[in-house]
Each structure stands twice: as C-alpha cells, then as structure tokens.
C-alpha cells in the first residue's frame with residue numbers, strides 16, 4: 030500500500046482496521062465492493078446488464094414523479110427531489126442512497142457483487158484519462174459525447190476548462206440511452222440522449238492522488254467534508270466536483286447537480302467517495318466512526334458561499350428524508366444509522382482502503 034504523507038500513520042491504522050474490523054452482530058458477512066478494473070470481463074458485463082435491467086424495469090414512483098419511466102428513474106427522481114434538502118449532509122445521504130441502489134441491482138436484477146467503485150487516481154493524467162477502463166466501449170460505460178462548443182451557452186453557470194464533448198455519448202453500452210428527467214429540479218417527462226462532456230485536464234487535477242492525500246489528512250469530519258466537497262469556483266473545486274464536472278463538463282448530465290444519477294457512472298464515483306470517507310473513518314474509528322458535524326441546511330456555514338443562511342448543526346439523531354424508491358423501505362433514516370458501513374442499516378466493506 031502506498032504511504033500517505035510522511036508520517037505513515039494512516040496505512041498502519043488502515044491495516045489494523047482490515048485485520049480487526051468493527052464487527053457488528055448483525056453484519057457478519059458484508060458485501061465486498063471492488064474497484065471497476067479488478068472485476069473480470071464477465072463481471073463487468075454482468076454489472077452493465079444489471080444496470081440495463083433496472084433501466085428496463087417498471088418503476089414504483091411514477092405516481093409521485095410524472096417523468097419516471099423505469100426502476101432506474103426511481104433513483105434519479107429521488108435524487109432530484111432531495112437535492113435541495115440533503116446537500117450538505119451529503120456523504121451521509123449518498124452512503125445510504127448508493128447502498129439502496131446496490132440492493133436493487135442485487136435483489137431485482139441478479140447482480141451478485143457489491144457496488145463497484147471508480148478509483149480515479151489511477152486515471153488522473155490528462156493523456157490517459159480518456160483511456161480509463163470505465164470509459165471502455167464494450168466492458169465499460171462508453172466514452173465522451175461528440176463535441177459541442179458551449180463557450181457562449183448562457184445556461185452554463187460555471188465553464189469547465191478543456192472540455193472535449195457535450196453531445197450524446199457515442200459509443201459503448203449506453204449509446205443512445207434515453208434519460209427522462211431533469212434538467213435541474215424538473216421531474217417532468219423530458220426524453221433526450223445521455224450526454225458527456227469530459228475535461229481530462231480538469232479531471233486529472235481534481236481527482237489525483239495529491240487531492241486525495243490532502244483530503245484524507247483532515248483532522249475532523251467537518252474539515253474532511255469541506256475538503257471533499259470543495260467550493261463553487263473552478264479553482265476551489267475538489268474531488269467531488271472533479272468527478273461530476275470532469276466527466277460532465279459544461280453540459281454532460283452527470284454535472285447536473287440534481288439529475289446527475291442519470292449517468293450510471295455517478296454510482297461508481299459516489300462509491301469511491303464513500304470509500305474515501307470509510308478510509309478516513311478507519312484511521313481512528315473510536316473518534317471518527319460516529320463523528321458528525323455540519324449544517325442541516327444547504328449553503329449554510331461552513332458552505333455559506335452565497336452569504337449567511339440560518340441553520341442548525343446536525344447530530345446522529347438527525348433524520349434524512351431518503352424518498353420512496355424502495356418498496357416498503359423507510360422514508361426517513363437517521364444519520365447515526367449510516368455512519369458504520371457494518372452496522373445500522375448497512376452491511377458492506379471495501380476491498381481496499383486509501384490510495
């Protein structure tokens with residue numbers, strides 16, 4: 030394992046965690062989540078088939094959201110509806126969300142593994158970024174969209190430097206895949222192709238190992254969260270925005286704050302960020318496993334980029350609205366129930382910590 034920083038404390042702690050995991054009585058056989066390129070070709074194709082299966086299955090929330098057309102759309106619509114409420118309890122909400130998606134792939138579409146993650150540090154060089162196995166046109170999610178000049182597009186609030194696409198994804202298993210929801214907070218029926226707008230240089234700068242090391246060296250949850258989420262300027266964006274805007278650029282759907290899960294890569298990106306949080310927690314579980322800080326309100330301190338906003342700090346008892354995308358599933362989940370990936374409402378681990 031590569032050393033993080035000079036003191037070498039993290040790898041030691043991470044190995045201890047791996048040897049003596051925090052055993053929960055209800056989770057003796059956790060699902061193991063693996064990096065995309067460590068799956069063999071048969072497994073990669075099965076995962077893609079399971080995603081396509083969700084995209085072809087009947088939805089359960091069509092009565093709630095007009096534009097929903099598939100079981101996959103249930104997840105997209107839930108994300109759109111909750112975005113204004115869950116940011117910035119973001120990592121806690123997305124941890125549960127990705128785990129429910131994983132459950133749907135397994136229980137409803139025959140996937141046998143854990144939700145794969147994309148360790149983007151392995152691809153974070155401008156010249157090789159587009160060759161990532163996640164963009165493979167047979168055993169990945171396809172590559173970029175065709176080029177559209179969006180320099181003067183006034184619907185783009187922040188322009189991503191060096192974007193190379195913008196149009197429909199033109200190769201791979203999701204060529205011509207029709208997304209139904211968005212843009213932004215709209216859940217009306219709006220069929221159009223799935224777009225990507227990859228920016229290899231921007232992505233590499235935001236997703237490389239330097240960025241990850243710096244984020245993992247945060248001393249408390251709030252600082253970790255601030256580093257991982259970044260701010261709303263091109264310079265201040267960090268790895269969360271690096272995945273969304275590095276792949277979505279100016280107009281790719283994964284860059285849409287609300288409708289981003291329309292691109293299946295969303296779930297590999299968020300699984301990796303969840304893995305990095307899990308890694309960070311594992312360095313000092315007695316302090317970090319249940320450490321919770323941050324506001325209950327969007328763009329409130331310390332994410333008050335647009336001015337002061339009234340808020341309260343969340344606690345483990347804070348209830349997150351998770352939506353209606355699981356038949357019979359809970360509508361609300363407490364933050365304390367998703368802090369430990371092997372306890373509460375969760376039961377999974379990652380095959381590998383850190384870099």
Ligand SMILES: *[C@@H]1O[C@H](CO)[C@@H](O)[C@H](O)[C@H]1NC(C)=O
Pocket residue numbers: 069070071072
């Ligand atoms: C791929 O992995 C699966 C286990 O998930 C195994 O059953 C299968 O034999 C492997 N296939 C190849 C071609 O290695």
Ligand SMILES: *[C@@H]1O[C@H](CO)[C@@H](O)[C@H](O)[C@H]1NC(C)=O
Pocket residue numbers: 166167200201
């Ligand atoms: C995938 O990409 C390779 C290399 O660019 C190309 O030769 C091949 O035809 C493509 N295959 C498909 C199915 O698009």
Ligand SMILES: *[C@@H]1O[C@H](CO)[C@@H](O)[C@H](O)[C@H]1NC(C)=O
Pocket residue numbers: 178180181
């Ligand atoms: C964008 O605007 C600039 C300045 O007005 C102009 O020179 C350029 O041709 C425009 N680009 C496109 C694609 O319309």
Ligand SMILES: *[C@@H]1O[C@H](CO)[C@@H](O)[C@H](O)[C@H]1NC(C)=O
Pocket residue numbers: 183184185186212213
């Ligand atoms: C989505 O919201 C952004 C930010 O508020 C805005 O700039 C953009 O015009 C909206 N996009 C569309 C297609 O409505």
Ligand SMILES: *[C@@H]1O[C@H](CO)[C@@H](O)[C@H](O)[C@H]1NC(C)=O
Pocket residue numbers: 204205
């Ligand atoms: C995608 O759609 C375009 C335009 O309708 C069509 O020309 C092309 O053959 C389609 N590609 C695939 C792989 O279905």
Ligand SMILES: *[C@@H]1O[C@H](CO)[C@@H](O)[C@H](O)[C@H]1NC(C)=O
Pocket residue numbers: 214215
């Ligand atoms: C969607 O966003 C617009 C513009 O920000 C806002 O006026 C509207 O109330 C929002 N709709 C919903 C359903 O949240």
Ligand SMILES: *[C@@H]1O[C@H](CO)[C@@H](O)[C@H](O)[C@H]1NC(C)=O
Pocket residue numbers: 233234235237238239240
């Ligand atoms: C990561 O990107 C930053 C910004 O471009 C750069 O300064 C740094 O050297 C890069 N780190 C690695 C390991 O390439």
Ligand SMILES: *[C@@H]1O[C@H](CO)[C@@H](O)[C@H](O)[C@H]1NC(C)=O
Pocket residue numbers: 251322323340341342
């Ligand atoms: C929230 O917590 C921070 C420290 O993490 C503290 O500085 C701030 O005053 C708290 N805000 C409220 C409203 O309690």
Ligand SMILES: *[C@@H]1O[C@H](CO)[C@@H](O)[C@H](O)[C@H]1NC(C)=O
Pocket residue numbers: 093110111114350352353
């Ligand atoms: C949308 O989100 C709000 C806020 O969390 C929630 O009260 C409402 O029930 C949600 N609607 C649906 C249909 O999920």
Ligand SMILES: [Cu+2]
Pocket residue numbers: 269273289299
């Ligand atoms: Cu995200």
